Amino acid sequence: MTDKFISIEGIAKRYSGAGGATTTVFENLWLSMARGEFACVIGHSGCGKTTVLNILAGLDAPSEGAVIVDGQAISGTSLDRAVIFQSHALLPWRTVLGNVSYAVSSKWRSWDRAKVKAHAQTFIDLVGLTGSEHKRPSELSGGMKQRVGIARALSITPKMMLMDEPFSALDALTRGTLQDEVRRICLETGQTAFMITHDVDEAIYLADKIFLMTNGPGAVLAEVVENPLPRDRGRTDLHRHPLYYALRNHIIDFLVTRSKTFAAETPDHDPRNVPLVHVGKPELTIASDAKPEPSREASWPGLSRPSTSS
Amino acid sequence: MSTSLRLRAGLVSIVLLAAFLGIWHLATRSTGTTTTMSPEYAKLMGLTATQGKSAMPGPLDVGAKLWEHLKRPFYDNGPNDKGLGIQLAYSIARVGTGYLLAVLVAIPLGFLIGMSPLLSKALDPFIQVLKPISPLAWMPLALYTIKDSSVSAIFVIFICSIWPMLLNTVFGVASVRKEWVNVARTLEVGTVRRAFTVILPAAAPTILTGMRISIGIAWLVIVAAEMLVGGTGIGYFVWNEWNNLSITNVIIAILLIGVVGMLLDQILARFTRMVTFPE
Structure with a gap:
């Protein structure tokens, strides 16, 4: 790893339950991201994905460990890290423009009203909401609300964007359009993005790196999968790429079986050196790596060669 | 639809008010028995005994008095008699x-x-x-x-x-x-x-x-x-x-x-x- 723009170093989160018992959601979690990278975290509910994101955002503090962003350990929230919430979290008593302006005027306190408004308008236009500036959130559809959430996050020109399942409450069509928008904006602005998702296809389309987490409690980051698809991939022809199914099957295999059995099968897993997986073409992978399961191998098995990056 | 609902509700309200006032009026009509008595005693007894008038005022009495009050809401005739x-x-x-x-x-x-x-x-x-x-x-x-x-x-x-x-x-x-x-x-x-x-x-x-x-x-x-x-x-x-x-x-x-x-x-x-x- 040359450029560690974000480095999560050995964080843990524990909750004390009744009677002095502590529940460990995860511990000794190490994770790093380069500048301009788009990362997706996939894992089952309860593995602590949202907690990791909240710690990154500064909304939650780790029980142990530290998070370093751009060379500095974070303490609390920051305008450098914008959050797009799952439930969009718009202030319902403010208009679209009011919601975005609130963020803008929070970042640049000394700006006058006209400057704030003009800046907010730029980002409203960017997400394609021109003409709806004076509507209130209750008058908007779910997709439009999330667009406002994106505009609000982008308007403060953050160093990175944190997204907690931002599109999970949207219908498939709207989700697709918004994924396109987010990808376009992130590519154009070189934004570093960290996103939690349940949607494997969403991760494949958007992410440069996909972090796979095992089931909680006691969840660990099992592997980092590098997305082999070309950077100029499109949503419509994504599934035609020869590596698409290998990647998809690898992730689904992980979610279906390996996320449960990972800890038992990999006792020597080193959380500081999580294997970086390059998914290759099935013809080229070495079969000995895979579990001998002929029926699955006959179809696209999604075999992979874990290799530790150095 | 909603205006017609409002109209009908208003009508029902008016009918209920009219019914209430009507019953009130009938209940407080002068129907009691009158007894003959000496005029001086009658002065002490008041209208209930002499004319059979109900002690409870009827809606017309209240209305007339209310009108009086509304005409002069702010008079001040001393501590016990203010508008x-x-x-x-x-x-x-x-x-x-x-x-x-x-x-x-x-x-x-x-x-x-x-x-x-x-x-x-x-x-x-x-x-x-x-x-x-x-x-x-x-x-x-x-x-x-x-x-x-x-x-x-x-x-x-x-x-x-x-x-x-x-x-x-x-x-x-x-x-x-x-x-x-x-x-x-x-x-x-x-x-x-x-x-x-x-x-x-x-x-x-x-x-x-x-x-x-x-x-x-x-x-x-x-x-x-x-x-x-x-x-x-x-x-x-x-x-x-x-x-x-x-x-x-x-x-x-x-x-x-x-x-x-x-x-x-x-x-x-x-x-x-x-x-x-x-x-």
């Missing part, structure tokens, strides 16, 4: 003063309690004990310490209207959606600005609901308080007219208390609508 407008103004002024003082105390205090779990837990026993006390129970203590009957009445209004506002403010502030607070936190909005730009607007509908309950209670209590304190006000007027055995005036006062109470409630309802946001 209804003056009496109502005294009551509204007391309610307004006590209520505004309660707003000034309850809303900032409720904000503090709602935002601080420590204060919330520490003050809870006091609030729980003080809340169910009938406001009139404070009256002797207020009279003894304040030594002014009019200020005591204001104190009683203050103490009775503070609780619903305080509790609603605490509840409203404490139950502001976590995600809205998180938005402010991620934007590094300071505590004071957060209180005014996120928590206040989010809690405003709940706070206004508390204020609406309070104004209703304050208006209920002022009548009782003024009956005790005496001197001026619509509550005193009711009691004074009862001592005068003027049931007509008592009925008029009851009607006016209801109308003013409704107006106060409507004003607060309008404010509540102004701060309510659709989600």
Whole structure:
């Protein structure tokens, strides 16, 4: 790893339950991201994905460990890290423009009203909401609300964007359009993005790196999968790429079986050196790596060669 | 559709009112038996005995008297004979003063309690004990310490209207959606600005609901308080007219208390609508 723009170093989160018992959601979690990278975290509910994101955002503090962003350990929230919430979290008593302006005027306190408004308008236009500036959130559809959430996050020109399942409450069509928008904006602005998702296809389309987490409690980051698809991939022809199914099957295999059995099968897993997986073409992978399961191998098995990056 | 519903509802209301007035009128008609007696004795006995007139005034009597009052609402013929407008103004002024003082105390205090779990837990026993006390129970203590009957009445209004506002403010502030607070936190909005730009607007509908309950209670209590304190006000007027055995005036006062109470409630309802946001 040359450029560690974000480095999560050995964080843990524990909750004390009744009677002095502590529940460990995860511990000794190490994770790093380069500048301009788009990362997706996939894992089952309860593995602590949202907690990791909240710690990154500064909304939650780790029980142990530290998070370093751009060379500095974070303490609390920051305008450098914008959050797009799952439930969009718009202030319902403010208009679209009011919601975005609130963020803008929070970042640049000394700006006058006209400057704030003009800046907010730029980002409203960017997400394609021109003409709806004076509507209130209750008058908007779910997709439009999330667009406002994106505009609000982008308007403060953050160093990175944190997204907690931002599109999970949207219908498939709207989700697709918004994924396109987010990808376009992130590519154009070189934004570093960290996103939690349940949607494997969403991760494949958007992410440069996909972090796979095992089931909680006691969840660990099992592997980092590098997305082999070309950077100029499109949503419509994504599934035609020869590596698409290998990647998809690898992730689904992980979610279906390996996320449960990972800890038992990999006792020597080193959380500081999580294997970086390059998914290759099935013809080229070495079969000995895979579990001998002929029926699955006959179809696209999604075999992979874990290799530790150095 | 909705206009026709409103029209029909209005019609039913008018029919009900007419029926009520009709029954009232029939029930208070002069139907009693009259006895013959010497004129001097008859003077003492009044119209009930001599003409069989009901002691309860009919709607026409009340209407005529009400018209008289409405024509001259602000006359002042000394301590026991003031116009209804003056009496109502005294009551509204007391309610307004006590209520505004309660707003000034309850809303900032409720904000503090709602935002601080420590204060919330520490003050809870006091609030729980003080809340169910009938406001009139404070009256002797207020009279003894304040030594002014009019200020005591204001104190009683203050103490009775503070609780619903305080509790609603605490509840409203404490139950502001976590995600809205998180938005402010991620934007590094300071505590004071957060209180005014996120928590206040989010809690405003709940706070206004508390204020609406309070104004209703304050208006209920002022009548009782003024009956005790005496001197001026619509509550005193009711009691004074009862001592005068003027049931007509008592009925008029009851009607006016209801109308003013409704107006106060409507004003607060309008404010509540102004701060309510659709989600």
